[in-house]
Amino acid sequence: MVATGYEAVPAVAPGAVPRHDSLVVMKFGGTSVGDTERLRAVAERLAAARDAGHRVVGVLSAMGHTTDELLDLAHAVSARPQPRELDMLVSVGERVSCALCAMALIDLGHAAVSLTGSQAGIVTDTVHGKAKIVEVRAQRIHEALDRGEIVLVAGFQGVSTESEVTTLGRGGSDTTAVALAAALGAGTCEIYTDVEGVFTADPRIVPAARKLDRLTYDEMLELAASGAGVLQLRSVEFARNHGVTLHVRSTFTGTDGTWILEEDERMLEKAMISGVAHTLEETVYRVEGVPAARLFSALADAQVNVDTIVQTGPEIVFSAPDGDRVAAAETLDGLGARWSATEDLGKVSVVGAGMKSHPGIAAKTFATLEAAGIEPRVVSTSPIKIACHVGRDEVERAVVALHEAFALQVAGGRSDG
Known part of the structure; x- marks a missing residue:
């Protein structure tokens, strides 16, 4: 028997979610918001999207190595930190990023609001440290978007069905972004990172690795499951199940990255190995x-x-x-x-x-x-x-x-x- 399995993903909302091509979800990883200068640059990119006529939702990770530093603190005071308290602690990093970015956006003349995962309506199961999203109640986000605000959501976290703060595990901000894109009917979910896209191999090992223009969901699922760290596995599965187009691109350049979308005939005619x-x-x-x-x-x-x-x-x-x-x-x-x-x-x-x-x-x-x-x-x-x-x-x-x-x-x- 040979099997590769992916966990089932629940519906993000009852019924079909209408698509809003003018709405974009933009997720920025820890390197992208690594310091205050980079946070201001992220704010400028979010503002530019709003100026271009988009309704904008930003999902931010914790700054730099903040999560690792918080974990170190936990283990400095406890040999085996209690999972509930650990989630309370490590969820702080993303909230810091969102609040600071909202301040920068307001200084740029844009209306903006930062929301925790729970305030944004991210509802999870009760497993601390590896929670899974079971529902997205996005009413508060819709209301803020209708007021013309840029909405900043703390990634990697939610609130459980028992009203406890939970975290989604490593790479969980990707899942937050894709889940919100599905729930809101966003035309695209842009994943901003410190690389230009998905490459044919890790460029640190193969310097001549080539950036890929597009991949199918299934290819990206297999690459993510096999160690390609540019996207979290669960986020790709969520995107496939809900038809969310992903665009993996660099925070630091304006060039196109790698598009991840449904397979079509043109994609089947490309190179046999991606x-x-x-x-x-x-x-x-x-x-x-x-x-x-x-x-x-x-x-x-x-x-x-x-x-x-x-x-x-x-x-x-x-x-x-x-x-x-x-x-x-x-x-x-x-x-x-x-x-x-x-x-x-x-x-x-x-x-x-x-x-x-x-x-x-x-x-x-x-x-x-x-x-x-x-x-x-x-x-x-x-x-x-x-x-x-x-x-x-x-x-x-x-x-x-x-x-x-x-x-x-x-x-x-x-x-x-």
């Missing part, structure tokens, strides 16, 4: 003695994010993020399973919608790895992905070799596609 993604932060587990249904039900209850699943006999192999290692171990022990964990592997994935209509991708992938002296330990596939777990010290060589084998690079370095 990119090579990798991650060094997965643990691979081998489990026996527990039925698959019971195993994965227990892991889900423990909030373990399972990625790769392979089963060809009694042994079940799965991978999960390193950050879920404690929860996974406690769950497996609680089930009485016979299990082992391999912590010295990384994952390299070849992704492309064109794979569906081009035979021979698997042959070239494995031949390339063999020529590089790299032996995959675990292999999993989907219709548009081949993923190989290899030794962590072999991951970068594998990325470079596969990127070259599929001719993804551009002569002379990066290009705009």
Whole structure:
């Protein structure tokens, strides 16, 4: 059995949400708002969108390393910070960014209002630290937009169905932005970051990696699940399920980035491979003695994010993020399973919608790895992905070799596609 699963996403509002092409949601990451100078630049970009006639909603992350600094504070005073209080603490960073940006916008002569996640109507389940959005009640945002205000929403957070402050986990501001775009019927959700878009590989490993003009939702889902850090996995799934067009672009330039949208015939005719993604932060587990249904039900209850699943006999192999290692171990022990964990592997994935209509991708992938002296330990596939777990010290060589084998690079370095 080979499976790649994505969690179900609830409707953001009852019935169909009418599309408003003049409304844009603009999300800015931590680097984009890293200091007061950059915050003012973000305010100017938001103001420019409003001056161009758009109704504007900004979603901001915490400034720079604020979230990490807050977590360090928590662990300085407590060996095991209580999850509710941790959410109360780390949700502060995004509120700071929004309030400061609203002040800058007002100084620029624009009406603006900052809202916490709860004030913006982001309703989540009750899981602290990894909450999932269950509903968006956007009435307050609509009212502010109708008054001509630029609305700034604190990303990464919401309020639970039990009226507690919750956070959405790493990268949660992306999910906030896409959920709001879906709920408001925004024509586009723009994700501003410190890179120019989505590249064929990590440019830090492959300097000649090429910026991609457009990707399908499914390609971006596979790239995000495989380690491409430019977008959070849940946000891409939300976008696909609700038809939200995404535009990943740089905060620091005015050029187009990468558009992520529904597959069409032109996209199927492009290169068979879109990119090579990798991650060094997965643990691979081998489990026996527990039925698959019971195993994965227990892991889900423990909030373990399972990625790769392979089963060809009694042994079940799965991978999960390193950050879920404690929860996974406690769950497996609680089930009485016979299990082992391999912590010295990384994952390299070849992704492309064109794979569906081009035979021979698997042959070239494995031949390339063999020529590089790299032996995959675990292999999993989907219709548009081949993923190989290899030794962590072999991951970068594998990325470079596969990127070259599929001719993804551009002569002379990066290009705009």
